[in-house]
Amino acid sequence: MAASSRRCYCSVPGCSTSKQRQPYLSFQKDEHLRKAWVRLIRRDEGPLFHISRGSTFVCSLHFDEESIYVSKSGRRRLKSGTTPSRFSWNSWGETRVLRQSVFDRVNARFEVTLVEESQNSDSAIENADEQPTVAEDQQPAAASDHNYSRDSAGGLDADAAAETIRQLEAKVRSLERQLSDLSCTLNINRYCATDEEFRFYTRFQSEKVFWSFWESVAPSASRLIYWSRAQRASDVMALEKPSPNRRLALMDELFLYCCRVAVGMKEKVIADIFGISLTTVSRIIITWANYLFIVLGSVPIWMSREQVQATMPPKFTQYCPNVRVILDCTEIRCEAPSSLTLQSETFSSYKNTNTFKGLIGIAPCGVITFISKLFTGSISVREITRQSGILSLFEPGDACMADKGFVIDQMLSDVGATLIIPPFKRGTRFSKEDTEKTQNIARLRILVERAIRRVKEYHIWDTTIPLTLSGSVNQLWATCCLMSNYQGPLDVKGDVPV
Incomplete structure (x- = not known):
């Protein structure tokens, strides 16, 4: 850090210090520290701000006294690796006291109230022994406030209520997981919600017709084997089990096939939408084409x-x-x-x-x-x-x-x-x-x-x-x-x- 001989201003937003008021200005030359300085002073390089050697500075007001030392020549310099930390938005380096949350503040007041009530009840008991008994008809008519921290006479037991809450929370989490499985894992739910969307993506007349078609092919589709595995299999017995480790659900594989056939999407587009490789898309299309050809073709369509x-x-x-x-x-x-x-x-x-x-x-x-x-x-x-x-x-x-x-x-x-x-x-x-x-x-x-x-x-x-x-x-x-x-x-x- 050295005194600037040019007419320059500090680069920190909101700081108007110049060399007349604060002569010691500097900016980091090291590339990594310079990026840290730019981030800390909240300035991004662009059309309105560009770091130029000899004209871009940060004044000494933004550094702690511990970060500055006096050299043998009598000049004030920055220690190695120092970054600015004093700005107007952090009260010039002062540590901000975090405010307590509403929950903590309410709990604190609630505990104080309980202590005061306990002390008042103890003192009331002591005073009751000293004071004479007052008749019921002479007692004041004002009713005391309800104590919500205590169970009412006809209320549920605290342990039973807590157990009920835990069961309801577990049920909510289970339903959320089921909803997540249905909405996130199945791509068809992202694109098909109305009859018009089902007609566009699948060419079926309505959502009801599509699900009827799926229910008719789903039992045999669960044992579907990819054609590439069938080609590699040398033994017929090796094809008894379905192909493992499917990247998509069977429903999404049928939807993928419909996107290729009914919508005419290119295989590259389908691969990007479903997040799978181009080879997997081609394998699924060929597999489902042969599967539907066998399943639908086995039903006689020639009318008597x-x-x-x-x-x-x-x-x-x-x-x-x-x-x-x-x-x-x-x-x-x-x-x-x-x-x-x-x-x-x-x-x-x-x-x-x-x-x-x-x-x-x-x-x-x-x-x-x-x-x-x-x-x-x-x-x-x-x-x-x-x-x-x-x-x-x-x-x-x-x-x-x-x-x-x-x-x-x-x-x-x-x-x-x-x-x-x-x-x-x-x-x-x-x-x-x-x-x-x-x-x-x-x-x-x-x-x-x-x-x-x-x-x-x-x-x-x-x-x-x-x-x-x-x-x-x-x-x-x-x-x-x-x-x-x-x-x-x-x-x-x-x-x-x-």
Whole structure:
């Protein structure tokens, strides 16, 4: 510390000392101590304050006398490692006396009151022996204050009340732990609270439908095995026990799968939201795709003729009462393979891009009753109908409704079924009967388009499917089709569940 020869001021907020009033100014040169000084004087370096050598100082008023010594040359200097400690906000270094809390002050007054009452009662007893007895009718009418420190005559025992309080506190802690487990460990409770949020994140119609779906798959999901472990297992007996050390609860794993399939979130985003690695996200998605494909696929969805007739809307009964299924093909874009042969196989002339093509069939009530596996985009309608296996499901007398592109009448006639398609134009224009038939078929066949739209509203199909998912794309497609049935059948007049 030395006297400043420049016209400088102290850097401590609220201190206006200059070299004329307090000539001894200083600032620490050591980097670590300098940071401590900046913190103690409550100043942060920035646009309004910058430490410059020779112009930034702290005056000697902010140091204790023990921190300053006089050198042999007669100059006042700071001891090594000294920090400023005297400021206006700490009363210039004076030790602050902490005020007692309200609880301590009340207890102190309560103890004093008890001592005074005890002394007064003792003196009253002594005086009672000396003073004459006063008659009851001559006693003063003023009533004494109630002593709340003593139990009333009809009150609970103190020990019993304390035990009751301890039991209630233990119950509160138990309920808090249960609430914490439900709200903190399950990510689905953070994002889904209303029916609208459940529809957005899971594509289920309501919260009630989602929990019904979960209750139907939860018993078998408790023994779920990750596909990576199944690949590594050399012995079938090693797969009897479920995979240990799951990072997420089973409910959250299903919710994660819905976020990827229904919302279309990228795997990196899901990994950041759930706090797990990208590899774990990919493993969970593939595992649940295969699991739901097996579980939901084990339930027969092809409706019998009696079931179709019982749920058939009136307009179908009027125009085509024998229809068993409405067929249509749909395509989803996929990444172009590097092989020219695979490119030609997946290229769709209809979409003019590389696609996967699938066949979907619905009952007249709007429920999806048939799902084929995905084929390459170059396959024809006749070939996909033949390879899908739907012909074996028809019975003699059934009718199949489709678009004009389904020239499969010969295939259906071989199994005793008929094909209902719009009539082809013969001549320059349609006849009146053909026009009415075309309108009626189009009005009814639009139902399959709505069902396909529901499936494609699972946003995983919004973008081009990478070839890395080619091993599980069939499972993903089938689960989306099957889970769309939980949204309820479609009405013929509109997209309204019936």
